[in-house]
Amino acid sequence: MSDALLDVRDLVVRYGDTTAVDHVSFTLAPGETLALNGPSGCGKSSTAQAVLQLRRPDAGEVVFEGRELTTLTERELRPVRPRMQPVFQDPYGSLSPRHRIGDAVAEPLRIQGRRPTPDQVAELLDRVGLDPSYGDRRPHELSGGQCQRAGIARALASEPRLLVLDEPVSSLDPSVRAGVLNLLADLQDDLGLGYLFICHDRAVVRHFADRVVEMREGRVISG
């Protein structure tokens, strides 16, 4: 599929003797949500890491916006990384406890050598439904749901095309979870983002994803 945002072909990730990801292939279109579903240890998170090139795969290709990533050097990846951003499960763990929320949200821009203005940060917080005054607070002053919103604002800062969402709502109360899932749906509608959505909760997956890839023991069993 030439118009795919992400095209993963025969991906293999090994840890020593164990094959965590065993020839996994899938594609993801812009504006689409593809879920990777399966029990813990099925390889879905390893797949996410390999897509993000946080862990280099042992074999296979990851084609993102038409570019094959697995053969690129770290330096060549630098302009690509802002366009594919992770959002992790533990909202507190993914934000440094010492930094104010506003600084955490602006960090991806700083890494790119840009100087985010307070207005830009306020706008990002507003996008995710947080009052801009939260920019001055620290993570422990926020609830789990607010922290996860801040994590999403941070992921949006560098204007990505793809979000890799690794169990983004798994540690949240159902009522808070609904709000975060609605936010993600709105952002996708507005910005046309592609979502690679890692989640072990089948009811959430069924509701939220356009397509589901089921994984077991490193392999795709359906999807």
Added chain:
Amino acid sequence: MPSDVPLSPDAPFPPDALLSVRDLRIAFDGVEVVRGLSFDVRPREALAIVGESGAGKSLTARALLGMLPRGATRNGTIEPDLAAHRGRRISLVPQDALSALSPVHPVGDQLAAAVRSVARVSRKEARARAVAALDRVGIPDAARKARAYPHEYSGGMRQRAVIAMATVNEPDIVVADEPTTALDEERRDQVLRVLAEQREAVGAALVLVTHDMDVVRDHADRVLVMYAGRLTELGPAEEVLARPRAPYTAGLLASLPQHAPPGRRLPALRGTPPAPGSLPPGCAFTPRCPLAADACHTVEPEPQEVEKRLVACHRWPELPHPATELFHE
């Protein structure tokens, strides 16, 4: 309130209660987090306690165990005082299996020590009971595995060992605090199945703190829904989930993806629970409740008996059916 409630077997406060909690209040620095909670635990039943973070459900469970955090003050009564016999008459299955086991002692030794802490039996007898408990929860080759350390157990086996630990002394009540939150569905159901088998075997009741409504549906006989430190609804799990009588229960259920109407937006409960110490006047749910009316802003509703349940809401007869519709946009 409890004293006025007729003591029929179906009543929310049955005559044969194993444990009675009356007007439980838990405060930190004078700020009440649990605000006058009354409920019973019946023999052999599985009672789930649900609610959002901060509702006081974990604190309530800890109060039953006599394990409140430092700085907490407790008022009200919990009778009989099972907490005085923690480990024998009431025990805990914690969220994190690793935290329940010491890394430096073999699992069998830890179980045997638990046995000897409450019963005067020989080392040999304690050992035998430990191995039998491991065998009961389905740990293969239990005699050999009893000599292994927790890190030599797989995650699933460790969960089983923790359940063996909580049931080895045949308690009256097992309290499980979010025992499956970190697990995927397969492991979750497995752990809860083993827990149910063991409860059955030793005749223990279960108090299960969870935020997972699937767990409530599949594993609880009754459910206590808490909001802002109070009882919102208490009744048979199946009936409460099928037809909630309190708006807050309906809101919790509406936000579940399995109940969502087609389309992509979930009916979310707007806003967040109030912080303890800055509660709105009247019903604490008022700012988030689509059914709120004048009376709600002035008088906090007391639990009243409705069919086989307790419901704390001024306007419960006006709930639509299905009540989850209240929260659809």
